[in-house]
Each structure stands twice: as structure tokens, then as C-alpha cells.
Amino acid sequence: MATTAAHPRSGPKLIIEPRLYTPRWLSPVVSVGAIVVALILGGGVIAAVGGDPLAIYAHIARAAFGNLGVFSDTLVIATPLILVGLACSLAFRMKLWNIGAEGQFYMGALGASAVILAGWVPEGTPQPIALGIMALAGIAAGAFWGLIPGLLKAKLKVSEIISTLMMNYIAIQLVNYFVFGVWSDSGFQMSKVFPKMAWLPKLGDYAKEVPLFRGLTTHFGLVFALIAVVIVWYILYRSRWGYEIRLIGDNPRAAEYAGIDIVKNSVLVLVTSGALAGLAGMSEISGVVHRLQGAISSGYGFTGIIIAWLAKLNPIVVILVSVLFGGLILAGREIQPAGVPRLIQGIILFMLIASDVLLRYRVRIARA
Amino acid sequence: MSNVVNAVEMRGIVKRFPGVLANDQVDFDLRAGEIHALLGENGAGKSTLMSVLAGLYKPEAGTIAVRGKPAGFNSPRDAMSRGIGMIHQHFSLIPSQTVTENILLGLDEPRFFLRLPEYDKRMTEIGKRFGMAVSPTAKVWQLSVGEQQRVEILKMLYRGVEVLIMDEPTAVLAPQEIDGLFQTLRAMVADGKSIVFISHKLNEVMRVADRVSVLRQGKVTAAGIKASETSIPELASLMVGRSVIFDFEKKPQTPGEVVLSVDGISATGPKGLPALKNVSFQVRAGEIVGLAGVAGNGQSELAEVLTGLRRSTAGRVHVQGDDVTNHSPLDAIRHRVAHVPEDRTHVGSAPNLSITDNVIMKSYRKAPLANGWSLNYARARQRAEELKTAYSILAPNVDTEARLLSGGNLQRAILSRELSQEPTLLIAMQPTRGLDVGAIEGVQRLLLAQREAGAAILLSSEELEELLALSDRILVMYEGEIAGEVTDGDAEHIGLLMTGGGRASKPDAK
Ligand SMILES: Nc1ncnc2c1ncn2[C@@H]1O[C@H](COP(=O)(O)OP(=O)(O)O)[C@@H](O)[C@H]1O
Ligand SMILES: [Mg+2]
Numbered sequence: 001m002a003t004t005a006a007h008p009r010s011g012p013k014l015i016i017e018p019r020l021y022t023p024r025w026l027s028p029v030v031s032v033g034a035i036v037v038a039l040i041l042g043g044g045v046i047a048a049v050g051g052d053p054l055a056i057y058a059h060i061a062r063a064a065f066g067n068l069g070v071f072s073d074t075l076v077i078a079t080p081l082i083l084v085g086l087a088c089s090l091a092f093r094m095k096l097w098n099i100g101a102e103g104q105f106y107m108g109a110l111g112a113s114a115v116i117l118a119g120w121v122p123e124g125t126p127q128p129i130a131l132g133i134m135a136l137a138g139i140a141a142g143a144f145w146g147l148i149p150g151l152l153k154a155k156l157k158v159s160e161i162i163s164t165l166m167m168n169y170i171a172i173q174l175v176n177y178f179v180f181g182v183w184s185d186s187g188f189q190m191s192k193v194f195p196k197m198a199w200l201p202k203l204g205d206y207a208k209e210v211p212l213f214r215g216l217t218t219h220f221g222l223v224f225a226l227i228a229v230v231i232v233w234y235i236l237y238r239s240r241w242g243y244e245i246r247l248i249g250d251n252p253r254a255a256e257y258a259g260i261d262i263v264k265n266s267v268l269v270l271v272t273s274g275a276l277a278g279l280a281g282m283s284e285i286s287g288v289v290h291r292l293q294g295a296i297s298s299g300y301g302f303t304g305i306i307i308a309w310l311a312k313l314n315p316i317v318v319i320l321v322s323v324l325f326g327g328l329i330l331a332g333r334e335i336q337p338a339g340v341p342r343l344i345q346g347i348i349l350f351m352l353i354a355s356d357v358l359l360r361y362r363v364r365i366a367r368a
Numbered sequence: 369m370s371n372v373v374n375a376v377e378m379r380g381i382v383k384r385f386p387g388v389l390a391n392d393q394v395d396f397d398l399r400a401g402e403i404h405a406l407l408g409e410n411g412a413g414k415s416t417l418m419s420v421l422a423g424l425y426k427p428e429a430g431t432i433a434v435r436g437k438p439a440g441f442n443s444p445r446d447a448m449s450r451g452i453g454m455i456h457q458h459f460s461l462i463p464s465q466t467v468t469e470n471i472l473l474g475l476d477e478p479r480f481f482l483r484l485p486e487y488d489k490r491m492t493e494i495g496k497r498f499g500m501a502v503s504p505t506a507k508v509w510q511l512s513v514g515e516q517q518r519v520e521i522l523k524m525l526y527r528g529v530e531v532l533i534m535d536e537p538t539a540v541l542a543p544q545e546i547d548g549l550f551q552t553l554r555a556m557v558a559d560g561k562s563i564v565f566i567s568h569k570l571n572e573v574m575r576v577a578d579r580v581s582v583l584r585q586g587k588v589t590a591a592g593i594k595a596s597e598t599s600i601p602e603l604a605s606l607m608v609g610r611s612v613i614f615d616f617e618k619k620p621q622t623p624g625e626v627v628l629s630v631d632g633i634s635a636t637g638p639k640g641l642p643a644l645k646n647v648s649f650q651v652r653a654g655e656i657v658g659l660a661g662v663a664g665n666g667q668s669e670l671a672e673v674l675t676g677l678r679r680s681t682a683g684r685v686h687v688q689g690d691d692v693t694n695h696s697p698l699d700a701i702r703h704r705v706a707h708v709p710e711d712r713t714h715v716g717s718a719p720n721l722s723i724t725d726n727v728i729m730k731s732y733r734k735a736p737l738a739n740g741w742s743l744n745y746a747r748a749r750q751r752a753e754e755l756k757t758a759y760s761i762l763a764p765n766v767d768t769e770a771r772l773l774s775g776g777n778l779q780r781a782i783l784s785r786e787l788s789q790e791p792t793l794l795i796a797m798q799p800t801r802g803l804d805v806g807a808i809e810g811v812q813r814l815l816l817a818q819r820e821a822g823a824a825i826l827l828s829s830e831e832l833e834e835l836l837a838l839s840d841r842i843l844v845m846y847e848g849e850i851a852g853e854v855t856d857g858d859a860e861h862i863g864l865l866m867t868g869g870g871r872a873s874k875p876d877a878k
Contacts, residue, residue: 017385017386017387019386234742237745238742238743238745239741239742239743240732240733240738240741240742240743241741242743243725243728243732243743246718246721246725247718247721247725247729250718250719250720250721251714251717251718251719253714253715254714254715254716254717254718254729255718256677256697257675257677257697257707257709257715257716257729258697258701258729258730259676259696259697259698259699259700259701259730260698261696261698362386
């Protein structure tokens with residue numbers, strides 16, 4: 001039974017109460033506020049261990065966004081993050097917990113590599129055709145990796161949380177099998193380098209025409225990612241299917257009452273989510289790595305979960321968050337001590353999650 | 369009535385909740401030996417005010433005096449020690465324990481040896497004194513809701529209650545049980561106890577109360593007026609702040625062809641127990657068939673079977689001649705079966721989606737809203753605007769999330785969605801439950817308009833008055849069966865059927 005705690009008779013009191021109404025502007029303001037607070041806290045930690053927070057922040061900013069070259073590198077990392085962030089956003093919208101983007105990413109990479117390495121796309125095929133086939137193969141392989149947990153859920157009511165998680169390990173080992181065995185390049189744990197037709201063009205390739213692009217690494221995968229953003233946005237907010245996804249996500253019983261097939265939609269959404277993560281794998285393998293090897297992802301699939309949450313499952317915001325994370329990851333590779341950007345990443349995450357309370361509750365100080 | 373000192377005096381009570389001023393400077397007096405009705409629409413602050421008196425909430429301002437002495441309660445236990453006890457809308461009994469065990473729970477006596485039989489006897493005695501038959505050794509789960517309520521009352525009496533507050537006690541009762549409750553309440557006041565009877569039902573208040581206080585939006589609009597000196601219309605306007613018309617003209621109308629035909633339907637309920645047993649009836653175009661019954665006698669399951677949300681285990685359902693037995697909810701929608709579900713927030717709406725998203729739930733598949741794969745949102749918003757105006761849904765705009773709507777407005781939104789598809793069959797489950805007087809009137813008018821438009825309507829309601837006013841004939845459900853059909857509006861007979869009696873006169877099932 002709900003009893004109120006004894007009231008203090010006097011003195012100011014902190015009152016936390018649920019919000020009945022959340023103004024539109026509040027969410028971005030709170031998010032930016034949370035990032036600022038995180039930077040201040042992170043600065044405190046850096047100062048405590050004897051560092052100079054301002055200098056380090058300036059260094060991080062320079063390492064990630066300081067000039068065209070590094071910003072281009074940031075975008076390279078942001079590209080797969082956008083795609084897996086979308087994959088997770090779409091599934092999470094329906095409250096389907098796809099935590100298998102990592103495995104779907106690996107499968108996408110495997111599928112895209114397979115069409116090249118198995119020789120199905122012969123050398124000398126025009127580049128657009130080769131790349132198109134690779135993209136389709138990556139999408140199909142990722143989608144297949146989403147289909148299995150989808151069917152398991154539909155037919156046997158297996159929780160997708162468990163199945164998608166387990167399928168990550170299978171995918172990673174499957175890729176290892178191919179790089180250690182089938183396609184191993186003279187005993188190394190990697191395949192031979194793809195022929196040029198299988199490389200996604202990057203800005204640097206056009207340095208002759210546009211001198212400014214010299215050495216820039218941003219590749220065509222970013223265009224895939226941006227197109228995917230538009231498609232996912234359209235699905236969610238302008239299509240019948242997206243309406244069904246949002247309705248199921250908010251209230252499955254109401255969706256059932258509205259005549260919506262929840263089982264069918266779970267399968268479709270997992271497949272689509274897998275397809276997006278698979279495309280991320282293709283884009284990475286064809287735009288950056290140019291060969292199949294183990295450890296291609298450095299946890300992109302898991303970072304995608306965080307990105308989806310931070311973006312509040314909004315496809316457009318996914319771009320911003322991915323670029324921010326891309327920058328932090330890049331700076332983490334270049335900065336000493338390497339732990340600092342990760343530390344900041346962690347604190348930002350923590351603050352953003354904690355700040356959610358402010359969106360749902362109102363805090364005020366009252367005098368009793 | 370000879371007492372000069374009031375049993376309870378509340379002065380200037382202020383109680384806030386986030387965003388609401390639930391009680392705004394409320395004064396309330398309770399005399400010894402009276403039944404005092406506290407009347408008000410939903411959300412008027414009745415439960416809050418009495419929870420303050422019962423020690424559940426601390427008010428932000430105001431004082432309470434009990435028999436002339438100031439009192440400040442920190443807990444319900446505190447309040448009980450001064451003789452004040454409250455029975456809430458939701459009971460707090462432990463199903464697996466016996467009646468006596470439930471009553472003794474939390475008391476200091478008996479300490480170690482329970483000596484239950486001895487206490488059983490005392491419970492029976494108290495029950496007898498106040499006209500309540502309860503078997504003290506029965507387990508609570510075996511009892512009907514009405515019997516459980518008696519256990520709650522016994523619990524209070526055993527703890528020496530002098531002021532008993534009952535929060536909407538009749539909401540869960542059948543008519544005969546309501547009579548029994550009122551007798552008990554009268555026996556209690558004859559014994560010198562005082563009672564606060566919270567309700568939003570005017571006729572009950574007129575029947576049982578000595579005096580009436582009315583709350584509207586947290587403020588007192590009538591303080592302790594004598595029931596004998598007021599009238600239902602006057603109380604209604606005090607409640608809603610305007611006059612309310614109670615009579616509708618229900619036009620005489622000859623029902624058309626059979627729209628819904630149910631033959632021998634059986635189904636199991638959520639716990640796997642039989643919920644419907646061999647139910648058969650028909651509903652014709654242009655008639656309202658009322659479905660009476662105490663909650664939980666199969667009405668919900670019947671509605672679910674008819675709308676494709678629950679599978680039947682036997683029998684057949686035809687809508688407009690098509691066999692739709694165990695078809696999908698989508699198929700029901702395609703047959704233009706509209707459904708106003710009992711549970712508005714968990715079934716009838718998506719709380720975090722906008723009004724627009726909520727009102728297109730049944731129509732988003734078809735043109736003009738759908739255009740192949742895509743959904744024309746401009747059209748959808750326009751549709752929502754139209755419905756918002758036509759059904760007077762009060763909200764800032766059509767992007768407002770459904771969870772922010774008040775009960776009445778949410779219900780209007782749901783009705784707007786269901787009725788705007790021009791249903792051939794309308795299954796309306798408790799469409800006015802929990803709404804205030806003004807809103808109820810609006811909903812009832814909408815139902816009658818559908819009847820005139822030629823829809824077949826199955827209306828389930830816990831308000832017998834409402835069923836009698838709207839229905840062309842009434843089916844009574846009891847324990848998953850149609851216990852009988854009443855065509856002459858004989859309330860007595862309906863009440864009897866609702867409690868499992870009078871089945872000898874069961875007419876032939878159609
Ligand atoms: N525990 C609570 N938390 C927040 N708001 C509440 C709470 N209890 C009641 N309210 C709000 O206070 C107002 C009065 O509610 P209540 O006293 O339950 O009305 P009534 O019993 O007359 O229907 C309503 O607007 C209701 O939403
Ligand atoms: Mg109440």
C-alpha cells in the first residue's frame with residue numbers, strides 16, 4: 001500500500017515528479033547539456049591524474065575533426081556505425097532486441113567477399129556491376145542472419161535476445177573458418193586482396209579532378225549509409241509498414257486489435273535489420289579492408305546498439321551520433337594515453353542515459 | 369444527531385499531485401451517525417480527500433479534527449487508532465487465506481496461538497449484527513466480489529471503526545448486492561457509526577445518503593446539503609457545472625435483418641478455465657442488444673471471440689451471413705465489425721503515439737490514407753482534425769500523445785475511430801465506464817445515432833440504468849452462459865439473473 005514518507009515540517013525539499021508533458025525542445029537541450037556535463041566531469045578526472053583537460057580536449061578535437069584529412073577518417077568510421085545504428089533503431093522501434101548486428105555485419109562482409117573470392121564475379125567485370133553484386137550479396141547474407149532468429153521467434157518463440165547474441169559468435173567463427181582455411185592467402189590469416197573492381201571508390205581516387213580530395217579516405221559506403229537513412233526514415237514515418245512497426249512497438253495488444261500480424265512483422269523487421277548491418281559489413285570490407293580477414297569490426301555491431309539508443313531511435317539523429325562516435329574512436333587510436341577518449345565516451349554515455357530521467361521527470365525545489 | 373461535535377472536521381485541505389491540484393481548500397464535515405455521500409466526477413478529488421482523512425496522504429495545507437480534537441495522521445494505522453478506516457476501490461485481501469485470517473492480519477492480537485475457531489465465531493457474530501452473512505472459514509479466493517467487500521467491512525468493524533470511508537463501493541456489485549450493502553450501512557449508522565460514501569452515481573446517492581457534499585475539480589461545490597432537499601438534476605449540475613439532460617428519445621424502430629449470429633460458442637478464459645459455455649444469440653440491424661452481468665462472467669471473452677482476438681473452442685459465429693468463426697481480427701475489421709474495447713489504455717490505444725496515429729488504426733490500410741506502400745500523413749492528420757472536431761476531442765492538437773488525454777477524451781478518440789468506419793456491427797464494451805456525467809451522455813447519444821444509422825449493436829455495461837435506457841432487449845450473462853433474456857426492462861428480473869437466480873424462467877435460446 002502506498003504511504004507517503006513522513007514529511008519534514010520545514011526546510012527546502014527536492015521534489016521529483018513525473019512529467020505529464022515533454023516539450024519538443026527539451027530533448028536536444030538535455031542531450032547537449034549531458035554532453036557538456038560529461039566533458040566537465042571527464043576534465044575533472046584528467047586533471048586529477050595530472051593531465052591538462054583543455055589541452056587534451058583540444059587534441060581530441062584536432063585528431064578527429066581538425067582538418068579535412070582527419071574528418072574524412074572520422075567519416076570512414078562513422079559509415080558502418082550509421083548503418084548498424086539504423087539496423088538497431090529499426091528493430092528497437094518494434095521492441096525487438098536485435099543485438100546481433102555484429103554477426104550480421106560479419107555475414108555481410110563474408111557474403112560480399114564470397115562473390116569475389118569464389119570467382120562468381122569474374123575479374124574484369126565493370127566496377128559498378130561488381131560492387132552492386134557485392135552489395136546485394138552482403139545485404140542478403142545479413143538478412144539471412146536476421147531471418148534465422150526471426151523464424152526461431154515466430155515458430156518456436158525463442159527470444160531474439162538470446163538467438164541474435166549467439167549468432168554473433170557463429171558468424172565470427174564462420175568468417176575465421178574462411179580466412180584461416182578456404183581463402184587463406186598462402187597461410188596468412190587473411191584472403192588475398194580483392195581486385196580493384198571490388199573496391200568502393202574513395203574521395204582520394206578523384207584527386208586528379210579535384211585536388212582538394214588528395215589522400216581523403218571517405219568512400220562510397222557513406223552514400224549507401226545516407227541513402228539507407230532516408231529509406232529507414234521513410235519506412236518509419238511515411239509507410240504503412242512503419243506505422244505497423246511503431247504501433248507494435250508501443251502497444252502490441254493494440255496492434256493485434258488493429259488486425260496487425262505481429263509474428264510476420266517480427267520476421268520482416270529482423271530480416272531488414274540484418275540486411276542493413278550486412279550492408280555495413282560489405283561497405284567496410286569493400287571500402288576499407290579490401291580483403292576478408294578476422295577482426296574486421298572492432299565491435300561496430302555493439303556500438304550500433306548504443307548509437308541507436310543515444311539517437312532515440314531517430315534515423316536522422318543516428319548520423320550525428322555516429323559522426324561523434326567516429327571521432328572519438330579515431331582520436332582513441334591516435335591519442336596517448338589511449339584510454340582518455342574511451343573514458344570520455346563512457347562518461348558521455350552515462351550522462352546521456354542518466355539525463356533521460358530529466359525528460360520523464362520534473363525536478364523542482366519546494367519549501368515545505 | 370444530538371451530537372454538537374462533528375465526528376470529523378476537515379478545514380482548508382490542499383493536496384497537490386504533479387500538475388494537478390487534487391484538493392483546493394476543501395472543507396468537509398461528517399456528523400456522527402450519518403451516511404454522508406461524497407459526490408463528484410472522476411478526477412474530482414474524492415479519493416484524494418478521503419485518503420488524506422485516512423492517513424494515506426499528507427496534505428500540503430489544512431487541518432483535521434476528530435470529535436473536536438486536532439489530529440494529524442502519518443499512516444493509515446494512525447488514522448485507525450482514532451477510529452477512521454477506509455475501504456479502497458481495490459481490495460487488499462490475501463486470496464489464499466481464510467476470512468478470519470485476513471481480518472486478523474497485521475493485528476497485535478492474537479499473538480502466538482491463533483485460536484482461530486474462537487475468532488471465527490466472533491467474526492460471525494459481528495457479521496450478523498450488521499446484516500452480513502460471511503463464512504469465516506472460507507478462503508478469500510472462493511468469495512464473490514460482493515462477499516470480499518463484506519470481509520473488508522468486517523475487517524474495519526473488528527478494528528473498531530467509528531468512521532468508515534467507502535470508495536465507490538457499488539462499482540463492483542450486482543443490484544441485489546447493492547441493496548445488501550445499503551442495509552449494512554444503515555445498521556452501522558444506527559449503531560452510531562458514521563459513513564462516507566464516495567460515488568459518482570446520482571441515484572444511489574439519493575437512495576442511501578443523509579447528506580451530500582459535491583466536489584468539482586478539487587473544489588467543494590456543495591457542502592453537506594440534505595439529500596431530502598435536493599434532486600438528481602441539481603446534483604448533476606453541481607457535479608459537472610452545467611445542466612445535464614437525462615432523457616433521450618429513443619425512436620421506435622423495427623430491427624432489420626440478422627447481422628450477428630452466434631451459435632453455441634464456447635471458449636476458455638485467460639487462465640485456461642472455461643469462460644463461455646454454449647452461448648447463442650443474434651443481433652439485428654438497427655437494434656441495441658444489452659449485455660448485462662457482473663464483471664467477469666464472460667462478457668469480455670465474448671467480445672474477444674466476436675472480434676477475432678480469442679479463439680473459440682466450439683460453435684460458430686456468422687457476420688452478415690459469412691462464417692467468421694475464429695477468423696483474424698483483420699477479417700473482423702474487413703467485415704466492418706467495430707469494437708470499443710473494455711480496456712482503453714492497454715487494448716484500445718497506443719499511449720505514446722499521437723492522436724493521429726491512434727485514430728487511423730483501423731483505416732490506414734485503405735485509400736485515401738494508404739497509397740500502395742506509403743501512408744499519406746497529410747491526409748491522416750486531416751482525418752484526425754476532422755474527427756477531433758466532430759467528436760469534440762479536447763487536446764492541444766492532433767499530434768498530442770494519447771496518454772495525455774483524459775479518460776473521456778481518450779474514449780471519444782476511440783469512438784471516433786470505431787464509429788467513423790460506419791460499422792455494420794458494433795461491439796461496445798463498457799463504453800461509458802469511468803466517464804463523467806457529461807461525457808456519458810455524449811457517448812450514449814453516439815450509440816443511439818449508430819442504431820438509427822442501422823448498425824447492429826451489442827452493448828455491455830455494468831450500469832443497469834444505462835442498459836435499460838439504451839437497449840431494445842437485454843441478455844444477462846452469468847458464469848459464461850446466457851442466463852436469460854429480458855425484453856420488458858424488468859430490472860428486478862435482470863438482477864436476479866445476474867446473481868445466478870431465476871433461471872427457471874430461462875427463455876428458449878434463439
Ligand atoms: N497518486 C497520484 N499521483 C498523481 N496524481 C494523482 C494521484 N492520485 C490522484 N491523482 C490526480 O488527482 C486528481 C484527483 O484524483 P482522485 O482523487 O482519484 O479523483 P476521484 O476519486 O474523484 O475520481 C486527478 O486528476 C488524478 O489524476
Ligand atoms: Mg476515485
